Amino acid sequence: MKDEKKAPKLRFKGFTDDWEQCKLKNKAEIVRGASPRPISNPKWFDDNSNVGWLRISDVTEQRGRIHHLSQRISKAGQSKTRVITEPHLLLSIAATVGSPVINYVNTGVHDGFLIFLNPTFDKEFMFQWLLMFKPYWNKYGQPGSQVNLNSDIVGNQSVAFPTMSEQERIADFFSKLDTAITLHEEKERQLERLKSALLQKMFADKSGYPAVRFKGFNEAWTNRKLGNYFDYEQPTPYIVTNTNYSDEYNTPVLTAGQSFILGYTNEDIGLKCATYKEPVIIFDDFTTSTHLVTFPFKVKSSAMKILTLTQKNDSMYFGYTSLQNIKYKPLNHERQWISIFSKIKIGIPISKIEERKIGNLFERIDHLDNYYQQKIERLNSIKQSLLQKMFI
Incomplete structure (x- = not known):
């Protein structure tokens, strides 16, 4: 009997080759980061250092793509950790377990992360695969307890890989989709900042007058x-x-x-x-x-x-x-x-017209904010569906 074809449910036109099943340890050298101890000692850190110190909060805030780090590690600290100076793929194994990371800056990697050294796969392709696979790491944890990942568990995970050209095509597609999501999230953040500023300025302070108001209104509230x-x-x-x-x-x-x-x-x-x-x-x-x-x-x-x-x-x-x-x-x-x-x-404005104008302005802002929220939710839903269909 002919073997079942090893291919995802959905793929780009022109790609027909079977995907190759392979353990991750055969595609990269997987090593754990290291942390100076005790981590609370201030000698490990230096605000003037050109090497950052990656924390799980950075991963969450930057959606797994690290372009800047606020905390910096000192020369002494660097001697106690693993320092990477080129873009690398990482995987968190503590706190938020199973979160993939692509790091683009000089970074000291603590022991809550694994590093994929000398990979023979496309980093962006693997980043997206790890996003898809994140819920499945739970099988390595006991009910009610935290998942405990290490380099052996991750290295022995079997992954299906297409040709490098198909990896790059998939990676490019999801990278552009992530960019679209990020742009909408930034628009929503800008709108929320605008609303917050207007809430501060369009209402009367102790003087009885707001700092910003619609033209034609000058009475005290x-x-x-x-x-x-x-x-x-x-x-x-x-x-x-x-x-x-x-x-x-x-x-x-x-x-x-x-x-x-x-x-x-x-x-x-x-x-x-x-x-x-x-x-x-x-x-x-x-x-x-x-x-x-x-x-x-x-x-x-x-x-x-x-x-x-x-x-x-x-x-x-x-x-x-x-x-x-x-x-x-x-x-x-x-x-x-x-x-x-x-x-x-x-x-309260003396004029009902001014009152209505203010209410209508913030109503429009909230409607636009809801639009961006729905757009983001829709794009994330589409991405989750595609991750399941475009990987094996």
């Missing part, structure tokens, strides 16, 4: 307590038992905390669970986070207040801006709206 603008409801008919959630259902179920949208339901599960329809502001009584909600929803948690405006003010202004601009860190686990937030004074 007034200060009033938030409690003068909102009625609040403590939801009591909320979903308290487990229910089946599905994206096929229509009504979202909201909860306190970062998750916010817990799921979607089409039932009241035997309770008189209210469905809120009007635009309201959700106030998390414990974390003090706020969400402007303009769609029908049901409530899962009682740890929130449903805020509705009592006057003809712009809901976008309050939901997108004013409440977000309050700098307050909860000191303990208590209900915050009645005891704290309702008594906080905030600046």
